[in-house]
Amino acid sequence: xxxxxxxxxxxxxxxxxxxxxxxxxxxxxxxxxxxxxxxxxxxxxxxxxxxxxxxxxxxxxxxxxxxxxxxxxxxxxxxxxxxxxxxxxxxxxxxxxxxxxxxxxxxxxxxxxxxxxxxxxxxxxxxxxxxxxxxxxxxxxxxxxxxxxxxxxxxxxxxxxxxxxxxxxxxxxxxxxxxxxxxxxxxxxxxxxxxxxxxxxxxxxxxxxxxxxxxxxxxxxxxxxxxxxxxxxxxxxxxxxxxxxxxxxxxxxxxxxxxxxxxxxxxxxxxxxxxxxxxxxxxxxxxxxxxxxxxxxxxxxxxxxxxxxxxxxxxxxxxxxxxxxxxxxxxxxxxxxxxxxxxxxxxxxxxxxxxxxxxxxxxxxxxxxxxxxxxxxxxxxxxxxxxxxxxxxxxxxxxxxxxxxxxxxxxxxxxxxxxxxxxxxx
Numbered sequence: 001x002x003x004x005x006x007x008x009x010x011x012x013x014x015x016x017x018x019x020x021x022x023x024x025x026x027x028x029x030x031x032x033x034x035x036x037x038x039x040x041x042x043x044x045x046x047x048x049x050x051x052x053x054x055x056x057x058x059x060x061x062x063x064x065x066x067x068x069x070x071x072x073x074x075x076x077x078x079x080x081x082x083x084x085x086x087x088x089x090x091x092x093x094x095x096x097x098x099x100x101x102x103x104x105x106x107x108x109x110x111x112x113x114x115x116x117x118x119x120x121x122x123x124x125x126x127x128x129x130x131x132x133x134x135x136x137x138x139x140x141x142x143x144x145x146x147x148x149x150x151x152x153x154x155x156x157x158x159x160x161x162x163x164x165x166x167x168x169x170x171x172x173x174x175x176x177x178x179x180x181x182x183x184x185x186x187x188x189x190x191x192x193x194x195x196x197x198x199x200x201x202x203x204x205x206x207x208x209x210x211x212x213x214x215x216x217x218x219x220x221x222x223x224x225x226x227x228x229x230x231x232x233x234x235x236x237x238x239x240x241x242x243x244x245x246x247x248x249x250x251x252x253x254x255x256x257x258x259x260x261x262x263x264x265x266x267x268x269x270x271x272x273x274x275x276x277x278x279x280x281x282x283x284x285x286x287x288x289x290x291x292x293x294x295x296x297x298x299x300x301x302x303x304x305x306x307x308x309x310x311x312x313x314x315x316x317x318x319x320x321x322x323x324x325x326x327x328x329x330x331x332x333x334x335x336x337x338x339x340x341x342x343x344x345x346x347x348x349x350x351x352x353x354x355x356x357x358x359x360x361x362x363x364x365x366x367x368x369x370x371x372x373x374x375x376x377x378x379x380x381x382x383x384x385x386x387x388x389x390x391x392x393x394x395x396x397x398x399x400x401x402x403x404x405x406x407x408x409x410x411x412x413x414x415x416x417x418x419x420x421x422x423x424x425x426x
Contacts, residue, residue, distance in 0.1 A: 040293060323420070
């Protein structure tokens with residue numbers, strides 16, 4: 001039975017029994033600033049006393065207008081058009097609708113296939129789930145998903161964890177460029193792959209092909225966006241600008257439901273009218289309270305240069321995890337970028353007598369929260385993605401607790417402190 005949460009502060013969560021848990025996965029890889037951040041919660045309290053709700057077709061709000069300005073300022077290229085909803089899943093749905101509408105308006109009715117990757121995960125709403133390369137989460141839901149837009153998937157060649165340039169090129173050729181509406185891709189993988197990044201050359205080639213064949217390149221940055229990978233956006237590691245970026249967890253940081261779609265000038269022009277008038281809205285989309293929370297989060301990220309801190313902290317986290325790999329044969333590899341990391345696990349029972357869920361439970365018993373990941377035995381892993389503001393001392397404590405959890409599954413002499421891991425990981 002799950003514990004009952006009492007309170008949380010910084011990187012720690014406490015249950016009603018008084019037990020402490022170090023949040024090594026930022027909740028669902030979304031509590032990017034840690035818990036109970038006064039600079040955010042105070043702004044939310046102020047907004048509650050003014051107005052919590054105003055419907056998007058009746059009013060604008062100062063927090064939402066300022067948030068839009070900041071997102072446009074931070075976004076790469078000409079991604080200057082922002083629409084809001086409540087979650088990453090909804091924002092993916094919005095992106096899929098937008099791609100369909102763009103091609104319909106341009107009299108390209110046969111461009112209706114969306115190409116995604118397996119592994120991938122794009123959300124739990126019907127369209128987003130239908131486009132996800134996550135067989136376990138689509139299981140038994142085929143009747144619900146059967147009427148969604150045509151979806152095709154590219155799979156990596158044997159031995160690879162993510163699809164490469166040749167895999168994508170072959171898939172596009174198989175579909176036929178004239179039939180391709182959009183490519184939807186995670187620049188840095190999430191829980192489906194265990195944080196495996198897309199190779200920069202793959203993203204650059206997809207950008208070239210999108211321009212050549214007039215399909216939209218949609219970057220799912222729900223998890224990676226706004227600093228988690230050590231850059232503001234995961235696609236920046238490849239130096240490309242997608243046609244559409246989808247944001248979610250990074251804006252909310254766990255404080256209030258909010259997500260966004262950022263579209264380029266080219267996409268907005270192709271729509272022929274303001275995006276808000278052609279995309280279906282949601283009752284709670286961009287309410288003043290959610291906007292105030294999102295604005296406070298993004299201002300905090302910018303004022304404290306959190307992406308740069310995440311890049312530096314990510315180097316230490318990577319070194320600590322490599323140290324754990326040297327000590328525990330159950331770990332196959334260390335994956336990820338910045339603070340979006342994962343430990344790959346051997347599926348061989350002789351090396352790892354359990355699953356990622358067993359490791360997550362062992363970690364909980366050691367006062368550490370982790371997130372299970374991977375959709376195939378080759379991708380079996382746990383995500384290690386603490387808040388972006390984690391200190392060196394907090395990362396060291398995370399590693400010591402994780403070492404104890406791994407020792408529960410595969411006995412080894414426990415480390416006295418994290419310095420042993422840093423030295424062994426070199």
